[in-house]
Amino acid sequence: MANPPPEPDLLRPYGDPEKGVANNWFRVKFRFTREDILKWMKDVASKNNPNCPPEELRTDDHFKFLLEVYDQLESLATGGENYEKPALNKHKCHIYRELNPGYGPKQTQSKLVSDYLVKSWTNNYDSGPDVRNINLNYWCIYDLIGLFLSLLGSAPPAADRNNYFLPLTAVYARWCSRLAGKLKNKASQAPSDPGVGPIPMMFQCTWRDRKDGKGKWFFLGASLGGDQFADNPSGADWQMKVQMERFRILREHQQTVMVRDGDFNSTEPEKNLPDGTGNLWGNCAETYPFVQCMDAFDVINSNQNVQGLALSKLFIDQKKPVTDYSGYADDLIWKSVRPPCRNCGDILRRVQANQDLFAQAFEMDRAPLRNPPAPPQDAEVEEGFVIRDMKEPLIQEMVEVTSN
Ligand SMILES: [Zn+2]
Numbered sequence: 226m227a228n229p230p231p232e233p234d235l236l237r238p239y240g241d242p243e244k245g246v247a248n249n250w251f252r253v254k255f256r257f258t259r260e261d262i263l264k265w266m267k268d269v270a271s272k273n274n275p276n277c278p279p280e281e282l283r284t285d286d287h288f289k290f291l292l293e294v295y296d297q298l299e300s301l302a303t304g305g306e307n308y309e310k311p312a313l314n315k316h317k318c319h320i321y322r323e324l325n326p327g328y329g330p331k332q333t334q335s336k337l338v339s340d341y342l343v344k345s346w347t348n349n350y351d352s353g354p355d356v357r358n359i360n361l362n363y364w365c366i367y368d369l370i371g372l373f374l375s376l377l378g379s380a381p382p383a384a385d386r387n388n389y390f391l392p393l394t395a396v397y398a399r400w401c402s403r404l405a406g407k408l409k410n411k412a413s414q415a416p417s418d419p420g421v422g423p424i425p426m427m428f429q430c431t432w433r434d435r436k437d438g439k440g441k442w443f444f445l446g447a448s449l450g451g452d453q454f455a456d457n458p459s460g461a462d463w464q465m466k467v468q469m470e471r472f473r474i475l476r477e478h479q480q481t482v483m484v485r486d487g488d489f490n491s492t493e494p495e496k497n498l499p500d501g502t503g504n505l506w507g508n509c510a511e512t513y514p515f516v517q518c519m520d521a522f523d524v525i526n527s528n529q530n531v532q533g534l535a536l537s538k539l540f541i542d543q544k545k546p547v548t549d550y551s552g553y554a555d556d557l558i559w560k561s562v563r564p565p566c567r568n569c570g571d572i573l574r575r576v577q578a579n580q581d582l583f584a585q586a587f588e589m590d591r592a593p594l595r596n597p598p599a600p601p602q603d604a605e606v607e608e609g610f611v612i613r614d615m616k617e618p619l620i621q622e623m624v625e626v627t628s629n
Contacts, residue, residue, distance in 0.1 A: 229595040232552050236388045239269075239377055240276025251392035255550040259403045259417045263299060266373060270295040279378040282352065287376075290351065294363075294373050297321070297346050301366035301451075302404040303420035308366075313340045318421045318452035319405040320467060321345060321364040339463035343470045350517060352376045355436040357517055359478060364470070366405045367425050368513055371397060371445030375517075379440035380432065386534055386588040390430050390443065392550055394536045395558050397445050398428040402541045406450065413546040424538050425450035427563065429510035431518045431533040446513035471507030474516055481521045481528075483572045494567040504568060510535055511569050519576040532582040535569075537561045554592035562589075 234246045241250035257265070268274050270291035278287065300307040301319045308317055311324050314331055322341040328334060345362035352375065363369050374397055380389050406424035408414040425447035432443035449471065454464040472489045484492075484506050495501040511533070519528050539561040540547050551558055564585040565573060573580050581587065 229553065230593045230597065232593065233388065235392050235552065236381055236384055238380065238389065238393065240274075240279060242276060251396055252550050254396045255392075255399055256548065257400065257403065259302075262400050262403055263302070266295050266298075269377065277377055281354070282376075282378055287351065290349070291373070291376060293346075294348060294369060294376065297348075297363065298366050298369035298373060298404070301369065303418050308405075308420070311341075316340065319366040320451040337462050339466055341463055341466075343466055345470070348372060350376075353379060353435075353442060356442055357480065361474060361478060361513065361516065362470070365447075365451040365467075367401045367428075367447035367450050370401055370404065371428075371447060371513065375444050379435055379442050382438070382440050384432075384441050385591070386532070387552055387592050390432060390532075390534060391536070391559070391562070392552065393443070394428050394430045394445065394534060395540070395550055397430070398424075398447075398536055398538060398541055401425065401428070401447060402538070407453075408542045410542050410544050410546075412544060413542050415546075422451060422453040424541065425510065427510040427535050427537055429514055429533060429535045431511065431514035431531060433518055433531045442518075444514035444517040446510050448510040449508045468505055468507055471512050472505065473507075474512055475507050478516045479519070480516075481519055481576050483515060483519065483575055494571055498567065502566065504566060506568060509566060509569055511565070511572070515569075515572060515576075519572075519578065522577050528576045528578040530582075531578050532587075533565075534583070534587075535563045535565060537563050551595075552592055553595040554589050555594050555596055559589065559592060562586075 232246065235249050235251050237243070238250050243249065243253075246252070254265070269277050270288060272283075272288055278291075299305055301321060302308060307321055308319055311322065313324055313328070320341075321344045323344045325338070325340055325342045328338055328340045343364050345364040347360045348363050349358065349360050350356065350372075351358050363372060374393070384390065402408060402413075402424045403417045405420040406422055407419040408424065427448040428445070429447070430443055430445050432441045434441055449464075449468060451467070452463070469489060472484070475484050476486065476488075488506055490496070490505055493501070493505055495504040514533065518531055522528055540557045543557070547557055553559065562585055565580070565583050570580065573583060
């Protein structure tokens with residue numbers, strides 16, 4: 226097989242001073258273990274990282290806030306204090322919770338009543354000059370990890386899907402799987418201990434230009450997760466409670482109309498279309514990012530330039546683990562990018578965003594191919610043997626991808 230073309234160097238986030246493709250922050254951090262991740266975050270929050278966050282965010286208040294968010298997410302990681310407790314009927318999970326006083330003895334309790342109520346931390350999203358500074362409730366580890374990574378400064382002006390936001394979202398998803406949840410494939414789980422419930426189906430990044438032209442603000446979030454809802458003795462009700470809280474984030478904090486009172490469990494295209502997924506408003510990974518990013522649309526503030534990408538967990542949970550970040554368009558990470566679902570498509574229309582900038586294949590043509598297409602017919606006469614060599618690994622790779 227011919228050697229693949231070199232992968233392009235990625236931009237350097239979070240003040241990364243390292244040189245060389247292999248030492249790039251995204252590539253190194255993709256391989257981090259649970260201990261590495263927690264140490265890096267703790268160092269950042271404790272002023273021990275001289276490059277991160279950047280100067281404009283190195284205030285005592287911001288470090289205090291980062292430390293709070295760190296403590297919250299660490300307490301919900303597998304083995305953490307709020308992961309372990311309260312645990313009714315030995316049921317632990319990655320959602321901040323309290324016991325439901327209305328929940329009776331297990332033997333007589335109706336399955337329609339949940340053993341837990343969602344408890345939450347109110348986090349003020351203060352991360353830069355023109356970032357919306359609002360209070361949002363957080364209770365799930367996956368969204369808290371996204372929040373932490375979104376509070377460490379903006380992306381450089383040249384950041385795009387390939388050189389920044391796809392690797393960022395991939396690292397975010399990877400870190401989530403290292404700190405919480407359980408993977409189907411044991412080989413991908415190692416070296417972390419399994420937590421409870423599958424990791425979120427989807428991870429999302431939404432970004433927009435800074436108003437001062439000095440880069441791009443970005444916001445990360447994950448779809449509903451944090452528990453094994455299906456096997457929970459009061460599963461349906463607990464999942465619905467968490468889902469309703471996510472809807473409340475959308476409805477109460479939106480800057481421009483995305484959803485209305487009474488929409489929940491009623492107007493979702495994914496619920497009402499015959500081939501829909503059944504997903505409700507607020508289920509999606511876009512929930513927190515859209516609340517932060519989608520502005521009231523007027524002459525000055527436009528959502529037309531807002532961009533985003535959703536990445537499925539496909540590449541995380543593999544029989545043969547994906548150990549390194551790869552930016553090739555025909556590798557599994559790029560193949561895990563997904564278009565917005567129809568609920569999110571509806572929201573994008575309502576806020577007058579440009580859906581093309583969220584499309585599955587947007588900027589895919591800028592990524593190199595590991596296996597470039599065979600040369601045109603006239604070249605085949607001269608170099609037939611090369612073409613045969615290149616086709617076989619392609620077929621083999623397709624089998625690996627679809628067999629999960
Ligand atoms: Zn969606």
